Amino acid sequence: MRESSSKGNPAALLGQLASILLDKEAQIRLVLTALIAGGHVLLEDLPGLGKTTLALGLARSLDLPFARLQMTADILPGDILGSNFYDPAQRSFVFRAGPIFHSLLLVDEINRAPPRAQSALMEAMAEGQVSLEGACYPLPHPFFVIATQNPEEFDGVFPLPENQLDRFLLSLSLGYPSREAEMRLLCGEAVAPEQVEPQADANVLLEWQAAARSVFLSPEIRGLLLDLAEHSRRDPALRFGISPRALLALQAAARASAFLAGREFVTPDDLRAVTVAVLAHRLRWRDPGDSQGQLQTLLRRCWGFGV
Known part of the structure; x- marks a missing residue:
């Protein structure tokens, strides 16, 4: 395989993420597979198993603008996409972008949001753009969503419909770590996401995506x-x-x-x-x-x- 750039190595990125989220190399590889394939990931898991840590580590390792969106039962589409507001200085309405306008978006507990808010993500995930009040706003490129989903037996969840599930390239579970990995975690051996250095950037990621398509x-x-x-x-x-x-x-x-x-x-x-x-x-x-x-x-x- 030819080198995609003088900067950036997928193996180094995988190794760095494995030092952040211990004992999860197979799951990390699948998340990177989705990212390089240009798709999105749905993590179906219990709280506290490292989903946010993985998203933060990935954003830091790739030097990507990152936002975390906590879904709740009362969230509105405008809380996700953004909205127009009147600016007296300009005497006109101005668009204020929502958290979806980041290269890496963590949508936490997506199935706690009602269907109307869930559907606000569909156009963005499928077409890389947001349509709002007659205007179209392109999203950053690359654009990658990691969504987490609570088990269906949890209270207060709205199951995702089939057409929304289909927008996710991959779905997987991190699961509990091994005893050995948890011992290393208790001993402080896991690297915090904010402590790592970028292994690549958006331009390198786009080169990797182009190479994968070929x-x-x-x-x-x-x-x-x-x-x-x-x-x-x-x-x-x-x-x-x-x-x-x-x-x-x-x-x-x-x-x-x-x-x-x-x-x-x-x-x-x-x-x-x-x-x-x-x-x-x-x-x-x-x-x-x-x-x-x-x-x-x-x-x-x-x-x-x-x-």
Whole structure:
């Protein structure tokens, strides 16, 4: 893989984030995969497991403008997007940008916001722009959303509809750390996000994204993707199969995974690395009791290997 810039190394970035969030290299790699693929991430987890720490560390490591948006039951779209206000000095209305106008936005507890506020994010995440009162405002480039979601059994949550879930390239859980990692945490070995130095910047990140889009995808790998889509659409256990947009998301994530591995071509290992995170939140099973097990069965039946 060619070097994207004299400054910036994805491996160094991964290592630095692993020193901030201990024992979570696989999850950090998936978050970086989404970032390099140009997508967004949904973290479905309990409070206190390091989601905010990871977002802060990522923003600091990439020197990106960062904002944290705490979602509540009474939040309004204007609290997210911004609004027009009358400026007496200019004798006209002026747009005041909301927190969404940052390169890295942490949307904390997204499912505590009512549907109207949740939907305010959809255009921004899909098109990189905000439309407000007849005007269109472009968002920073790059633009990356990390949203956290409380478990559905928590009180006061509004489940995300399917079309909003589809805006997230990947969905994953950090989970509890190992005993060894928690011991290191108690001993103060984890690095605080504000203590790290930037490993790259927005320009380098854009170069990485462009390089990932050029990673070679063979006809055989594309055939595996098409096989999976066809199998999912015939599977009676699914309410509906994989959409073309989900298939494009899987292709983009596989390319970004190969880029992070230092390869110029996608292999089945890249599909193993990203498929569950790309598809698990998009598929709806008629019996949702064991969705992960049913997805693994679908993959083994289609590809001959699980992930």
